[in-house]
Amino acid sequence: MGFMDSFKKITGLNSDEGYESDNDYASEMPSALNFDDYDTPKPTIKSSKMMSIPATTHLQxxxxxxxxxxxxxxxxxxxxNKxxxxxxxDKTNKEVANRLIDFLGGVAYAADGDLKRISGTTxxxxxxxxxxxxDIIEDLGNVEDF
Known part of the structure; x- marks a missing residue:
């Protein structure tokens, strides 16, 4: 008996009590796995909430x-109101027309819109x-203000 055997005996590491071998469970193992016994998981279909948006909107x-x-x-x-x-x-005083253009240009800018001249006073x-x-919008870039 060597030093290690006597050490194991003193510390109790040498005892086979409470030790279960793998062979004890060999008889409980199934001989073959049968995959037909298991249910195949079905994919779950989630219904998405779809909302149809009309292709044409009523512009005024x-x-x-x-x-x-x-x-x-x-x-x-x-x-x-979009x-x-x-x-x-045409019939608006020049000073009033300039004030209207300034004000409405600011309104359009604040709402991410646009103000463009389409003719001399329109x-x-x-x-x-x-x-x-x-073409008319591009040509009017050279027209002078009131």
Whole structure:
């Protein structure tokens, strides 16, 4: 008996009590696994909440001929409601017309819209969901202000 055997005996590490061999459980193991006994997991289908968005939305164009600066609030309200506004300033005083353009330009800018001149004294104010394009818009870049 060597030193290690006597050490194991003294510390109790040498005893086979409480030790279970792997062979004790060999008889309990199934001889073959049968995969047919297991249910195949079914994929779960989650219903997504879909919302259809109409392809065409109702766009409205408002034509206004303001006579005084007090009309600016009503014009801004139309624009705030996502309506395109055509502003005809033919009969408007030059000073009032300049103030209206300044005010409505600020309104359009604040709402990410756009204000463009479409003829000498006619302007169009469009919300962010409307694009303006055409040759006349590009040609008017050279037209002088009132």
């Amino acid at each position: 164009v408002i034509v206004v001929k303001p006579e005084k600066y007090g009309d600016a609030a009503a014009i801004a309200d139309h624009f705030k 309506k395109t506004v055509v502003l005809n300033l 302007y169009i104010i469009v919300p962010v969901n409307v694009d303006i394009s055409g």
